[in-house]
Amino acid sequence: MKKALMLISFLFCLVSLQAQQKTIAERLGYPKNTKLLILHADDVGVSHSVNAATITAIEKGCVNSASIMVPCPWFNEIATYAREHAQVDFGLHITLTSEWNNYKWGPVTPSPQTPTLINKQGFLYSTVDSVKQFASTPQVEEEIRSQVRRAIQFGINPTHLDAHMFAVVRKLDFLKAYIKVGREFKIPVFLAREMERELNIKLDTLTSKNELIVDSIVSITPEMMHSNPADYYAQTLRSLPVGLTYFIIHTAYDNEEMRSVTKGFIDWGSAWRQTEFDFFSSAECGKLLKENNIQLVTWREIRDKLYR
Amino acid sequence: MKKALMLISFLFCLVSLQAQQKTIAERLGYPKNTKLLILHADDVGVSHSVNAATITAIEKGCVNSASIMVPCPWFNEIATYAREHAQVDFGLHITLTSEWNNYKWGPVTPSPQTPTLINKQGFLYSTVDSVKQFASTPQVEEEIRSQVRRAIQFGINPTHLDAHMFAVVRKLDFLKAYIKVGREFKIPVFLAREMERELNIKLDTLTSKNELIVDSIVSITPEMMHSNPADYYAQTLRSLPVGLTYFIIHTAYDNEEMRSVTKGFIDWGSAWRQTEFDFFSSAECGKLLKENNIQLVTWREIRDKLYR
Numbered sequence: 001m002k003k004a005l006m007l008i009s010f011l012f013c014l015v016s017l018q019a020q021q022k023t024i025a026e027r028l029g030y031p032k033n034t035k036l037l038i039l040h041a042d043d044v045g046v047s048h049s050v051n052a053a054t055i056t057a058i059e060k061g062c063v064n065s066a067s068i069m070v071p072c073p074w075f076n077e078i079a080t081y082a083r084e085h086a087q088v089d090f091g092l093h094i095t096l097t098s099e100w101n102n103y104k105w106g107p108v109t110p111s112p113q114t115p116t117l118i119n120k121q122g123f124l125y126s127t128v129d130s131v132k133q134f135a136s137t138p139q140v141e142e143e144i145r146s147q148v149r150r151a152i153q154f155g156i157n158p159t160h161l162d163a164h165m166f167a168v169v170r171k172l173d174f175l176k177a178y179i180k181v182g183r184e185f186k187i188p189v190f191l192a193r194e195m196e197r198e199l200n201i202k203l204d205t206l207t208s209k210n211e212l213i214v215d216s217i218v219s220i221t222p223e224m225m226h227s228n229p230a231d232y233y234a235q236t237l238r239s240l241p242v243g244l245t246y247f248i249i250h251t252a253y254d255n256e257e258m259r260s261v262t263k264g265f266i267d268w269g270s271a272w273r274q275t276e277f278d279f280f281s282s283a284e285c286g287k288l289l290k291e292n293n294i295q296l297v298t299w300r301e302i303r304d305k306l307y308r
Numbered sequence: 309m310k311k312a313l314m315l316i317s318f319l320f321c322l323v324s325l326q327a328q329q330k331t332i333a334e335r336l337g338y339p340k341n342t343k344l345l346i347l348h349a350d351d352v353g354v355s356h357s358v359n360a361a362t363i364t365a366i367e368k369g370c371v372n373s374a375s376i377m378v379p380c381p382w383f384n385e386i387a388t389y390a391r392e393h394a395q396v397d398f399g400l401h402i403t404l405t406s407e408w409n410n411y412k413w414g415p416v417t418p419s420p421q422t423p424t425l426i427n428k429q430g431f432l433y434s435t436v437d438s439v440k441q442f443a444s445t446p447q448v449e450e451e452i453r454s455q456v457r458r459a460i461q462f463g464i465n466p467t468h469l470d471a472h473m474f475a476v477v478r479k480l481d482f483l484k485a486y487i488k489v490g491r492e493f494k495i496p497v498f499l500a501r502e503m504e505r506e507l508n509i510k511l512d513t514l515t516s517k518n519e520l521i522v523d524s525i526v527s528i529t530p531e532m533m534h535s536n537p538a539d540y541y542a543q544t545l546r547s548l549p550v551g552l553t554y555f556i557i558h559t560a561y562d563n564e565e566m567r568s569v570t571k572g573f574i575d576w577g578s579a580w581r582q583t584e585f586d587f588f589s590s591a592e593c594g595k596l597l598k599e600n601n602i603q604l605v606t607w608r609e610i611r612d613k614l615y616r
Contacts, residue, residue: 048411048564048565048568048569049564049565052564052568073381073411073413074410074411076410076411076412076429076431077410077411077568080410102382102384102385102388103356103381103382103384103385104384105381110418110419110420111418112418112420121384121461121462123384153429154429253564255563255564255565256356256357256360256561256563256565257356257357257563257564257565260356260360260385261356
C-alpha cells in the first residue's frame with residue numbers, strides 16, 4: 001500500500017513538473033512556439049468616450065479583450081453593453097485610484113468601511129504612492145471583492161482581473177489579496193514577469209501550477225507616442241516574441257468630454273487615446289497580425305481552459 | 309408693566325403684518341411693482357456638457373443663478389469653478405433621483421445609512437414616485453444635509469437650495485425636512501405658490517415672515533419646445549408679471565456626451581438643452597430683459613437681505 005502511494009505521488013510530481021515546463025501556448029493547446037497576443041484595452045467605464053471608442057475598436061478593430069473600471073461614472077453603460085454582448089472578453093480593471101483632476105470617483109465599498117482607501121473628499125487617492133502608503137490590506141482586499149461582486153450583480157461575467165495603474169500589484173500584500181480574490185471567483189488575475197522586479201519576488205512562489213504568468217507586457221511609452229506611434233505599433237507587432245504577450249492600450253475619442261476628463265495631462269490623455277484607437281481599429285493592424293502569424297487569445301479562453 | 313408688554317406685542321404684530329403685506333420687491337428694496345426675475349439654470353454638475361454650457365450662459369449670457377447636483381460625477385469640476393468664481397450665484401439642486409438610463413449616481417450619505425433612498429444597484433431611484441413611496445423622511449433629511457455639508461466642504465458657499473425634479477417638495481414631510489435643513493444653514497430654500505396645490509397646504513403655515521415664497525414659476529413645456537421655443541421665451545419675457553418669477557431652464561451642449569447621458573429621452577434631452585442654451589446666451593435675451601424693464605435678482609441678494 002505504502003509503495004503504491006509513493007508511486008502515485010512520484011507520477012503526480014512528474015506530471016506536475018511537465019505541466020510547469022510546458023509553454024503557455026502548449027497549455028492552451030497551441031503549438032509550442034506560437035506568438036500569442038492579448039490586445040487589451042484598459043479603462044472601460046471611466047467615460048462615455050472610452051466606452052464608445054473601445055466598443056468600436058472591439059467590434060471593428062483588433063482589440064480582443066478589455067477591462068472595466070467598476071467604481072467609475074460610466075460603469076452602468078458598459079455593464080449594459082457587456083450583458084447584451086456576452087461573447088466580448090471583458091475583465092475588471094481593479095481600481096484603487098482616481099487620478100484625474102476634475103473628474104473623480106470613490107470606492108465601491110461604502111466609505112465607512114474603507115477609510116484608508118479614500119482622501120478627505122471621499123475619493124480614491126490620486127496616486128499609487130498614496131495607495132501604497134495609506135491603504136490597509138484588508139480594506140484593499142474587501143474593495144477588490146466589492147468590485148467583482150458589483151460587476152457580477154450587473155450581469156457581467158468577468159473573464160479576468162487586472163490592475164488599474166498597476167496599483168494592486170505594487171505591494172506584496174495587495175498582490176496576495178488580488179490573487180486570493182481571483183481564486184475565490186475562479187477568475188484569472190493578470191500577472192506578468194515584469195512585476196517581479198519591483199516587489200523582489202518570484203511570482204511562481206505565489207501561484208499554483210494551473211495559473212498563468214504573462215511572458216511579457218508591451219505598451220507605448222510617452223517618448224514613442226510623441227515620436228512615431230504608428231511605427232512603434234508596427235515594429236512591436238513585427239518583432240513580437242514567442243510566448244504570451246499582453247499589449248496594453250487605452251482607446252478613446254479625443255472629444256470635449258475626454259479632454260475635460262484628462263485636463264492637465266498629456267501622457268495617457270485624450271489625444272493619446274485617439275491615436276491608440278486609430279491604429280487598433282485600422283485595417284493595417286489586422287494585416288500586421290496576419291502577416292506576422294500572431295495568434296490572438298482571450299482571457300475567456302485562458303479562464304475556461306486553465307482555471308475552471 | 310403688563311400694559312407696556314401688551315403695547316410692545318401690539319406694535320410687533322403691526323410691524324409683522326406690514327412685513328407680510330409688503331411685496332417681495334419692497335422687502336428687497338425695489339419699488340413695489342418691480343418685475344423681478346431669477347433666470348435659473350438647473351442640473352449643474354451632472355455632466356461636463358452641462359457645466360461648460362452653463363458657465364458660458366452665466367459669463368456671456370443672461371443666466372444669473374444656477375444650482376449644483378452634489379452627488380453627480382462632474383460635481384468636482386463645478387465645485388472648482390465655484391470656488392474660483394465666488395461671485396457666481398450657485399445654489400444646490402437637492403437631488404434624490406438618478407433619472408437617466410445609462411448614467412447613474414448614488415446618494416452622498418454612505419449607502420448603509422440610506423437604504424430607503426437607493427435601488428438594488430445602490431443608485432438613487434429613477435422616478436420621483438419611487439422616492440415618495442420608499443424614501444424615509446429621516447433619511448431624506450440626512451441626505452439633504454449631507455449634500456449641503458459636502459458642497460461647503462468643497463468650498464461652495466451655497467446661495468439657495470432647490471429641488472431636482474421637485475422630488476423633495478412633493479411630499480409634505482420631505483418639504484418640512486428641506487425647509488428645516490435650509491434654516492440650519494441659513495440658506496433660503498426655493499418655494500413657490502405652485503407647490504401648494506399638490507400638497508394641499510398653505511406654504512405660509514410652514515414659513516416664517518422673513519422667508520420668501522416665489523410668486524410664479526415659468527419653464528418651457530414639451531409642447532412649446534417642439535413648436536417655437538424662441539417665440540415662447542420672448543413672449544414669456546414680454547408678459548412677465550409683477551412680482552418674483554423663477555424661470556427654470558436647462559443648459560447644455562448637444563454633444564456626444566450629453567446625447568449619451570440623456571439617451572432614450574427627448575424631453576429635457578440633449579437637443580432641448582442646446583436650444584435653451586442658445587436662447588439664454590443670445591443678445592436677444594439681454595435685449596428683451598432691458599426692453600421689458602425686468603430686474604434680475606439673485607438668490608445671494610435674497611439670502612443676504614432676508615435670511616442673514
